[in-house]
Amino acid sequence: MSDGSMTIDAAIVPAAAARRPLPAHGSRRAYAAYALVTPAAALMLVMLLGPLAGVIALSFTDYQLGAPHFSWIGLANYQDLFADKVFWTALRNTLTYVVVVVPGAVIAGLAIALLIQSGTSLRSLYRTIYFLPVMATLIAMAVVWEFMLHPQFGLVNGLLRGAGLPAFAWLQDRNTALYALCAIGIWQAVGFNMVLFLAGLVSIPKQLYEAAEIDGASSGWARFRLVTWPMLGPVTTFVVVISGIRSFQVFDTVHVLTKGGPSKSTEVLIHTMYTEGFEFFRSGYAAAITVVFLVFVLALTLIKSRLADRGVHYT
């Protein structure tokens, strides 16, 4: 039902009710329905929709937590934001993070799913192992990664030295810190993507492979190119968008490991928002950053729902 017919429905309801009196238990049921949805509707308004409108409104004010009064300042926050070098650094770093983590986690997830599905033995063991990082508290594992990347006593540099390669000060070096965080991000996301791909692979009909074989597609690569890849298309786009949205929200590893440093090389949008909003309590300015973040995330979501409209479904 479209929005238009809905408002019309709402408008004619009193009339309709008068014309065709509902049986007593029917109207009692309608009252029950309102009683049942009221807590959810009220909480939704207070904790979700209200705050969403609030953050947009706040971005046009100079409100600071604890300040006695505030005023509307129009687009001044946005002007400040776009004139601020830190914001552009944060945006560039966030986009770099997304552009590295999404292909990394999607390709690795697909490769692992294909490998697992190509044989029958040890399937569930491999699935469990690759899924483990998704389960483990990211903050705890970030601390472990920090020690693995320790310049002197870490496992990574130890192995590099053992192989005669140069070692790095991963998280302390402005040239490598962001990429080290990307690696942690990929490590954590691969298992999640793998599970989505596995579900997609299972749903491809066996007959398609048999038909391809009859048509002469005998090599594994030919079967992948002619059957698997096209059939997996919808799942792949879906996984790409989901990974994109999640990468955009990167915060935990940044906050606990680098605080945006060294020299802003790992500053990302949500971390800037956190610092402005919850350390300096510049609520209005932080709200403007949130709105920019929202625009990006909603754009990605829009792509996803457009794909869903075209009959791309995933469960």
Added chain:
Amino acid sequence: MSRTHSLTLRAILRHVLLIAGAAIMLAPFIWMISTASKPQTEVFSSELHLIPHHFALAENLREAFAKANLLRFLLNGVIVTISIFVLQIMVALPAAYALAKLRFVGRQTLFALVLFGILIPPQATAIPVFLLLHKVGLLDSYAALVLPFTISVFGIFLMRQFFKTVPDDLVDAARMDGISEFGIVWRVMLPAAIPAVTAFGIFSVVAHWNDYFWPLIVLNSEQLRTPPLAVAHFRNNEAGTSYGPLMAAAMVIIAPLVIAFLFAQRRFIEGITLTGIK
């Protein structure tokens, strides 16, 4: 014969690749357990060895528990995640039932708002919700950790989809028996929806046990810290000096979910991939 030969070769290659990948995935876990088992002198040695010469896991665990009130933090994690889940169900189930099975003016609008709500990332509402909690004086409390998450639009959506598949006859029969609409939600729909509630429960508990962003924002008091906050503070306080106890603390924090996962893998994977639909 050459076919079976190439088949076994392919099978071997599959295992080699998968084991190599698994080694990378497991490396942090192995390194964590290894470091948690080493005495200080072995942790700070440039010579790589996984199995400690002197086994010190017990000492490191004892030190971790002595330096931080880990039991309290784990208990906080349990209190917060369970409260969130129970309240989410209490709020979402009645609404989902009404949206799926009852007719009332505004149903379409409400459902459209639920769908819209699913699109809103949690970071987007953080500042206003924080200001609201500040205004009503609830910051730095269990309530601050729980209240904002009592409404799960995703839970409502999920349950509504599930309730749609429950036959109307079941609901009508319950009405014939004189059960109220409210009673139907808890005595008819809930038992029918246990698989969906379980999957949602795992999704919810894992998400909130691991959440760092929100507790970081609203908490000040040490005694209210949730497990992820506890690890982060432990790390900041020790600032690169006692990795053994730090790794032991990390182990303790991830243990409950990882152990639960190993015992009920299918259910966990089902529950967590629900976020995929989100």
